[in-house]
Amino acid sequence: xxxxxxxxxxxxxxxxxxxxxxxxxxxxxxxxxxxxxxxxxxxxxxxxxxxxxxxxxxxxxxxxxxxxxxxxxxxxxxxxxxxxxxxxxxxxxxxxxxxxxxxxxxxxxxxxxxxxxxxxxxxxxxxxxxxxxxxxxxxxxxxxxxxxxxxxxxxxxxxxxxxxxxxxxxxxxxxxxxxxxxxxxxxxxxxxxxxxxxxxxxxxxxxxxxxxxxxxxxxxxxxxxxxxxxxxxxxxxxxxxxxxxxxxxxxxxxxxxxxxxxxxxxxxxxxxxxxxxxxxxxxxxxxxxxxxxxxxxxxxxxxxxxxxxxxxxxxxxxxxxxxxxxxxxxxxxxxxxxxxxxxxxxxxxxxxxxxxxxxxxxxxxxxxxxxxxxxxxxxxxxxxxxxxxxxxxxxxxxxxxxxxxxxxxxxxxxxxxxxxxxxxxxxxxxxxxxxxxxxxxxxxxxxxxxxxxxxxxxxxxxxxxxxxxxxxxxxx
Amino acid sequence: xxxxxxxxxxxxxxxxxxxxxxxxxxxxxxxxxxxxxxxxxxxxxxxxxxxxxxxxxxxxxxxxxxxxxxxxxxxxxxxxxxxxxxxxxxxxxxxxxx
Numbered sequence: 001x002x003x004x005x006x007x008x009x010x011x012x013x014x015x016x017x018x019x020x021x022x023x024x025x026x027x028x029x030x031x032x033x034x035x036x037x038x039x040x041x042x043x044x045x046x047x048x049x050x051x052x053x054x055x056x057x058x059x060x061x062x063x064x065x066x067x068x069x070x071x072x073x074x075x076x077x078x079x080x081x082x083x084x085x086x087x088x089x090x091x092x093x094x095x096x097x098x099x100x101x102x103x104x105x106x107x108x109x110x111x112x113x114x115x116x117x118x119x120x121x122x123x124x125x126x127x128x129x130x131x132x133x134x135x136x137x138x139x140x141x142x143x144x145x146x147x148x149x150x151x152x153x154x155x156x157x158x159x160x161x162x163x164x165x166x167x168x169x170x171x172x173x174x175x176x177x178x179x180x181x182x183x184x185x186x187x188x189x190x191x192x193x194x195x196x197x198x199x200x201x202x203x204x205x206x207x208x209x210x211x212x213x214x215x216x217x218x219x220x221x222x223x224x225x226x227x228x229x230x231x232x233x234x235x236x237x238x239x240x241x242x243x244x245x246x247x248x249x250x251x252x253x254x255x256x257x258x259x260x261x262x263x264x265x266x267x268x269x270x271x272x273x274x275x276x277x278x279x280x281x282x283x284x285x286x287x288x289x290x291x292x293x294x295x296x297x298x299x300x301x302x303x304x305x306x307x308x309x310x311x312x313x314x315x316x317x318x319x320x321x322x323x324x325x326x327x328x329x330x331x332x333x334x335x336x337x338x339x340x341x342x343x344x345x346x347x348x349x350x351x352x353x354x355x356x357x358x359x360x361x362x363x364x365x366x367x368x369x370x371x372x373x374x375x376x377x378x379x380x381x382x383x384x385x386x387x388x389x390x391x392x393x394x395x396x397x398x399x400x401x402x403x404x405x406x407x408x409x410x411x412x413x414x415x416x417x418x419x420x421x422x423x424x425x426x427x428x429x430x431x432x433x434x435x436x437x438x439x440x441x442x443x444x445x446x447x448x449x450x451x452x453x454x455x456x457x458x459x460x461x462x463x464x465x466x467x468x469x470x471x472x473x474x475x476x
Numbered sequence: 477x478x479x480x481x482x483x484x485x486x487x488x489x490x491x492x493x494x495x496x497x498x499x500x501x502x503x504x505x506x507x508x509x510x511x512x513x514x515x516x517x518x519x520x521x522x523x524x525x526x527x528x529x530x531x532x533x534x535x536x537x538x539x540x541x542x543x544x545x546x547x548x549x550x551x552x553x554x555x556x557x558x559x560x561x562x563x564x565x566x567x568x569x570x571x572x573x574x
Contacts, residue, residue, distance in 0.1 A: 084554040177534045191533055217542055221533070290521055297516040308493060315494075317569060319558035328570050329494065337496035345495050346505050350512055352489040366519045368530030373522065375531060424534025448535050 001150050001469060002052055002204045009048045009055045016045050016055045023057045023101050026148050034124045034146065036104055036139035038062045039070045043099040052207055054097030059143035059152040062103040063110055065184040066090050073186045074106045074118030077320050077339025087184020088216045089153060089195055096211060101149065104139025108344050110157055110188040111307065112136050114402045115164065117343055122399055125168060126472035127438055131396040134164035137198065141168040144198045147471035151199045151208050157188045158299050159392075159417035161196040162429040166392035166441025169431045169470055171462075173197050173205040173455075176448045177424025178223040180209065181216035189306035190221075192299075192421040201468045202430060202459040206230050209451070227452045237460045238279030240386040242444075244272070246286045248390055248412055260394055261413075263435040268391040271432055271442055274464055275389070280457075282389065287377065289412075294370050296415040298422075301354050301367035308351030314339065375423040382425075382447035387457055390416060390445075392429055395438035417443060426451040428458045431467035481509045 008015050020043070027040045039062070048055045060066070063073045065083040067090075072078045086094065093100065105118040115123040115138025123138035125131040126146040133141050137154030140161075144152050145168035154161040156174040165172025173196055180195035187193055199205045206229040213229075216222040247253055251265050272282050316322040316335025323334025340348070354363035381388070393414040420427035420443075427445040434440065444461075446454040462468050486506050490497045497505070552565045561568040 081558060084550055084557055220539060221537065223537070290518070294518045294522055297518045301516050301519065312493075318567060322560040326570050328572050331570060333494040333496055336494050340495065342501045342504060345490065345497060345501060348493050348495060349486060349489045349505055352492050354516065362520065363516055365530050366525055367516070368532060369525040369528040370519050370522050372528045372531035373524070375534070422531075422534065
């Protein structure tokens with residue numbers, strides 16, 4: 001789609017104006033319907049160059065710094081914050097002539113998975129407005145799924161690109177950790193945070209990352225990935241070896257499974273058969289259930305601890321909303337008390353708890369050790385297999401039924417995508433049909449820096465599944 | 477299930493972070509804190525952790541020193557654009573030292 005748009009922009013000098021005017025008009029309409037933007041922008045036409053992204057509109061998650069443009073993180077504490085610098089990703093996109101038409105709503109500061117906790121309200125699913133988009137990159141997913149833009153930028157700490165992609169029937173790609181610079185991204189949990197892309201086909205995801213990847217002197221954890229991500233995207237995947245996890249995919253592991261769960265796993269198994277017909281070997285492997293059940297607690301422990309530390313800079317003193325008091329500590333406390341929602345405060349309290357001197361070994365350090373065990377386990381598996389394939393979870397929940405309250409139940413099906421963050425693995429979600437008239441997704445995850453291979457597999461599977469380039473058709 | 481936490485403990489944890497909680501917020505967090513602890517305690521059910529080093533970064537990286545290249549940085553005026561209150565190049569806050 002990006003390639004076709006580019007060809008049209010090159011060959012028709014009136015097309016950029018038409019595309020831009022149409023997109024900006026649609027932004028207004030879709031904002032009214034889905035509440036996907038914090039800020040809508042009206043970029044000016046640009047010079048169309050040989051670069052594939054020049055002149056193409058995109059949407060940007062509102063947790064990236066944009067110079068002179070409101071950047072809120074969807075939190076009240078930053079509701080009037082206008083940065084004085086661009087994130088590296090934004091700077092690169094600007095230099096390429098890409099046109100940002102809006103900054104999208106996220107779960108407050110990236111901490112949530114529903115798209116319902118941003119300070120400007122709930123983002124609605126363009127397939128059905130009573131349902132969530134998932135999060136935290138909710139607005140970015142909505143912008144792409146509704147057909148407003150061909151790509152959007154997101155961030156992914158636990159599954160924040162790949163889960164909303166599944167729930168809105170699009171592609172969500174998180175490259176290997178560090179391939180896209182995190183400089184200027186509002187850091188949530190630095191060791192887990194990834195920048196990534198949402199698109200309506202795999203090739204577009206590869207195109208955008210190909211343009212934006214690279215070591216950034218401003219992000220010491222960024223890396224060079226020399227591989228071209230497009231070159232082998234159409235290569236045959238015959239004889240590739242994939243695996244899935246029995247404990248997640250076998251219906252017999254679930255006590256009294258719901259009809260929705262049965263249908264979701266049925267669609268997954270159908271896709272496995274389709275993939276086998278491409279000459280791909282797909283094997284079922286078993287992983288210690290206790291380790292899988294520890295994925296979400298490990299994520300909560302590490303991410304809350306890192307967030308507690310990272311967001312200690314939100315004091316309202318040098319930026320953000322300043323608190324009221326004649327005492328500086330009380331001033332900071334007032335700003336933070338008023339600026340954070342209850343749910344965010346709860347995450348910080350958990351972070352504070354696991355970092356207490358008496359709890360650090362028991363929780364925080366042990367969580368980091370469990371992370372090591374998980375990564376060791378999957379590193380070994382990736383020596384034998386090209387990729388892990390798994391269902392992304394059930395279809396979207398109703399807005400009226402979501403809860404961000406942490407449950408003691410550990411739902412592995414809904415929380416396994418965090419494996420990709422633990423190991424920094426390249427991981428991509430593509431649409432895998434519908435259950436209850438709502439989209440579901442499948443995910444491919446592979447070894448670090450093997451992005452080209454993962455994109456190749458996802459691209460070839462996308463070809464045979466029939467959901468490429470789909471745009472949400474609201475069923476209600 | 478008896479809650480081993482109490483309101484004061486939740487308040488103390490929040491105070492450490494310079495965050496105030498309303499009574500309702502405190503109750504909400506308190507009500508689920510036992511479940512949170514039970515959940516994160518699943519970490520300690522995993523065997524063999526003693527032999528493992530904590531993982532703090534997804535994969536090993538070698539950090540290299542960068543070349544010293546002069547770049548244009550923000551001016552004081554730019555930095556102060558987001559400050560609510562300042563006097564010249566200094567950020568104004570309440571008196572810290574008596």
